[in-house]
Amino acid sequence: xxxxxxxxxxxxxxxxxxxxxxxxxxxxxxxxxxxxxxxxxxxxxxxxxxxxxxxxxxxxxxxxxxxxxxxxxxxxxxxxxxxxxxxxxxxxxxxxxxxxxxxxxxxxxxxxxxxxxxxxxxxxxxxxxxxxxxxxxxxxxxxxxxxxxxxxxxxxxxxxxxxxxxxxxxxxxxxxxxxxxxxxxxxxxxxxxxxxxxxxxxxxxxxxxxxxxxxxxxxxxxxxxxxxxxxxxxxxxxxxxxxxxxxxxxxxxxxxxxxxxxxxxxxxxxxxxxxxxxxxxxxxxxxxxxxxxxxxxxxxxxxxxxxxxxxxxxxxxxxxxxxxxxxxxxxxxxxxxxxxxxxxxxxxxxxxxxxxxxxxxxxxxxxxxxxxxxxxxxxxxxxxxxxxxxxxxxxxxxxxxxxxxxxxxxxxxxxxxxxxxxxxxxxxxxxxxxxxxxxxxxxxxxxxxxxxxxxxxxxxxxxxxxxxxxxxxxxxxxxx
Numbered sequence: 499x500x501x502x503x504x505x506x507x508x509x510x511x512x513x514x515x516x517x518x519x520x521x522x523x524x525x526x527x528x529x530x531x532x533x534x535x536x537x538x539x540x541x542x543x544x545x546x547x548x549x550x551x552x553x554x555x556x557x558x559x560x561x562x563x564x565x566x567x568x569x570x571x572x573x574x575x576x577x578x579x580x581x582x583x584x585x586x587x588x589x590x591x592x593x594x595x596x597x598x599x600x601x602x603x604x605x606x607x608x609x610x611x612x613x614x615x616x617x618x619x620x621x622x623x624x625x626x627x628x629x630x631x632x633x634x635x636x637x638x639x640x641x642x643x644x645x646x647x648x649x650x651x652x653x654x655x656x657x658x659x660x661x662x663x664x665x666x667x668x669x670x671x672x673x674x675x676x677x678x679x680x681x682x683x684x685x686x687x688x689x690x691x692x693x694x695x696x697x698x699x700x701x702x703x704x705x706x707x708x709x710x711x712x713x714x715x716x717x718x719x720x721x722x723x724x725x726x727x728x729x730x731x732x733x734x735x736x737x738x739x740x741x742x743x744x745x746x747x748x749x750x751x752x753x754x755x756x757x758x759x760x761x762x763x764x765x766x767x768x769x770x771x772x773x774x775x776x777x778x779x780x781x782x783x784x785x786x787x788x789x790x791x792x793x794x795x796x797x798x799x800x801x802x803x804x805x806x807x808x809x810x811x812x813x814x815x816x817x818x819x820x821x822x823x824x825x826x827x828x829x830x831x832x833x834x835x836x837x838x839x840x841x842x843x844x845x846x847x848x849x850x851x852x853x854x855x856x857x858x859x860x861x862x863x864x865x866x867x868x869x870x871x872x873x874x875x876x877x878x879x880x881x882x883x884x885x886x887x888x889x890x891x892x893x894x895x896x897x898x899x900x901x902x903x904x905x906x907x908x909x910x911x912x913x914x915x916x917x918x919x920x921x922x923x924x925x926x927x928x929x930x931x932x933x934x935x936x937x938x939x940x941x942x943x944x945x946x947x948x949x950x951x952x953x954x955x956x957x958x959x960x961x962x963x964x965x966x967x968x969x970x971x972x973x974x975x976x977x978x
Contacts, residue, residue, distance in 0.1 A: 546736035546737070546740065547736050549612075549613050549736070549739075549740065550735060550736050550739055552611060552612045552613050553612050553613065553736075553739035553740060553742075553743045554665065554669065554739055555611075555612070556608055556609070556611065556612035556743055556746075557661055557662060557665035557666075557739060557742055557743065558662065558665065558666065559608070560658040560661060560662045560746075561658065561659065561662040563601075563604065563605075563608070563658070564650075564654050564655045564658035564659065565655070567601040567650040567651070567654065567655065568650070568651060568652075568655040570597055570601075571594055571597060571598055571601065571647060571650050571651035572651050574590060574591075574593055574594035574597060575591070575594045575647065575651060577590050578590035578591035578593070578594055579591070588634065588638070591637075591638065592633070592634065592637045592638065594647060595637045595638070595640075595643040595644070595646070595647055596637070596643075597650075598643065598646040598647035598649070598650045598651065599622075599642075599643060599646050601646070601650040602646040602649060602650060602750075602753075602754045603619075605649075605650075605654060605746075605750055605754065606619070606750060606754055609743070609746060609747055609750055612743050613743075614743065614744075614747045617747075617750055617751055617754060617755045617756075618755055618756040619755075619756060620642040620754075620755070620756050620757070621756065622640075622642070641757075642757075645753045645754070646753070646754060648753065649749070649750070649753040649754060653749060653753065654746075654749070657745065657746065657749060658746070661742040661745065661746065664738070664742060665738070665739060665742055668731060668735060668738050669735065671727075671728070671731050672728045672729075672731030672732035672735060673728065673732070674724075674728065675724040675725060675726075675727040675728025675729070675731060676725060676728030676729060676732065677728070678720075678721055678724035678725060678728065679721045679724075679725065795834045798830050798833060798834040799834060801830060802827050802830045802831060802834070805823050805826055805827045805830070806823075806824075806827055808823050809823035809824050809827065849861050850886060850887065850890050851883070854881075854886065855876065855881060855886040855889055855890060855913065856874050856876060856913075858886075858890050859872055859874065859890065859893055859911055859913060860872050862890070862893060862894055862897065862911075863897075863911060866897050866900075866901065866909070867901045868897070868900050868901050868904075868906050868907070868908065868909050868931070869907070869908050869909070870897065870908075870909045870910065870911060871908070871909070871910045871911070872910075872911050872912075873910065873911070873912040873913075874912075874913050874914070875912075875913070875914035875915070876913055876914060876915050876925070881915075881925060881977060882977070885925060885955070885975060885977060888951060888952075888955055888975065889913065889925060889927050889973075889975065891951070892927060892948055892951065892952070892973055893911055893913075893927060893929060895947075895948055896929040896948070896971055897909065897911070897929065899937075899945070900929070900931045900933065900969075903933075903937075904931045904933025904934065904935075904937070904967075904969060905933045905934050906931035906932050906933035906967075906969075907932060908931070908932050909929065909930065909931040909932075910928075910929070910930045910931075911927075911928070911929050912926075912927070912928040912929075912930075913925065913926070913927050913928075914926050915977065918974075922976055922977075922978070923976070923977040923978060924957075924974045924975065924976055924977060925974070925975045925976075925977055926972065926973070926974050927972070927973045927974075927975070928970065928971070928972045928973075929970075929971050930968055930969070930970045930971075931967070931968060931969050932967055932968050933967050933968070933969055934965070934966060934967055935963045935964050935965050935966050935967035935968065935969050936963055936964075936965050937961060937963035937969050937971075938961075938963070945961065945971075948971075948973075952973050952975065955975045955976070956975075956976050957973055957974050957975035957976060958973070958974050959971065959972070959973045959974075960972050960973075
């Protein structure tokens with residue numbers, strides 16, 4: 499029996515301990531859950547308050563900014579419109595638009611300083627033509643400039659004046675109510691017939707209650723009422739300031755931000771420039787090929803024809819002279835064949851079409867007169883035939899330049915596919931040589947033609963060639 503009693507007592511004690519542990523764990527878990535629920539709320543409220551100084555600074559600085567903008571823009575616009583029949587009036591309007599752009603930029607910078615996300619700026623210089631007429635069309639025909647003028651000369655002035663009044667009144671009311679107990683001592687004493695705000699409020703809220711006329715009690719109630727009022731105003735101050743700044747931000751995004759059509763215009767302008775560059779590069783290549791054929795193989799073939807005719811005439815009378823002429827003709831035919839092979843590098847070889855860029859570049863390096871190393875990292879990615887052909891032409895031209903002008907003893911051709919910061923796939927082609935350097939892009943020469951070809955493919959080219967070498971030419975061509 500003793501053993502059973504002891505066992506029962508032990509079991510009861512264990513059960514009680516388990517119950518207490520479970521209760522403590524439940525209470526701890528409940529506290530953790532409550533803290534987790536409240537933490538985001540407290541975090542959001544702290545973040546609201548952390549932005550208050552910047553937002554208040556933005557709002558209180560709005561009045562002088564919008565006032566100056568209103569005076570300048572309205573004055574310039576009115577002067578320009580009134581004198582538009584005179585030539586000078588048009589330029590005054592342009593000055594108003596330029597000033598509006600400045601003030602709009604100031605507003606965007608102020609919004610960023612207040613903690614708002616950055617607003618994409620308009621693309622101001624799309625299709626800007628040179629000359630005075632191009633400048634006038636650029637400003638007077640730009641919807642962005644007129645929207646900036648409307649924003650700075652009317653909309654932002656009205657909204658800024660209202661938001662400044664609200665923010666200033668709210669801030670002064672909150673701080674004034676909270677500090678009423680301090681500055682109220684310097685006010686004239688209330689007489690028996692003066693109005694006590696707390697008495698009016700209490701008697702209105704609680705009908706039938708009559709507050710006495712004890713000055714000390716009324717003063718104490720007045721201090722409590724103003725303090726509570728100030729605390730309430732300051733408690734919601736972060737929401738008021740954020741709402742007002744957000745209003746400015748929404749208006750600025752609609753009137754000062756970039757249009758979605760701006761990107762399309764930029765693409766069209768880039769495509770037009772690429773098309774012009776491609777046409778220019780093709781014309782340059784054709785003219786150079788025509789000049790090279792005329793100055794090289796064609797002249798040699800004409801001379802070869804004359805030499806063969808002379809050998810034919812001398813065959814019976816002077817066999818030794820005829821033999822010498824035939825040997826010279828054979829040498830000219832060999833040189834002509836070599837020149838034709840060099841010129842044929844401007845055309846896509848069958849190897850490029852059959853086995854791709856890697857095999858064509860390896861074959862090109864093997865035929866180069868300068869020992870050339872090939873480094874390829876193009877993988878199995880499919881490259882469009884026109885991109886492969888252009889990359890081959892670029893590599894062939896660069897290796898030809900190395901052989902003719904660089905004085906190099908070794909070269910390296912690297913080709914790889916990579917991804918740009920914007921996520922676009924690119925083909926990077928680099929040719930490096932250990933020559934004497936000093937390569938520059940001179941008008942009418944090979945590197946300028948390469949730059950035009952690369953621009954026509956919407957790519958970019960960079961040249962690094964200090965005196966003494968090495969020379970590094972890198973091109974990046976979009977794959978799509």
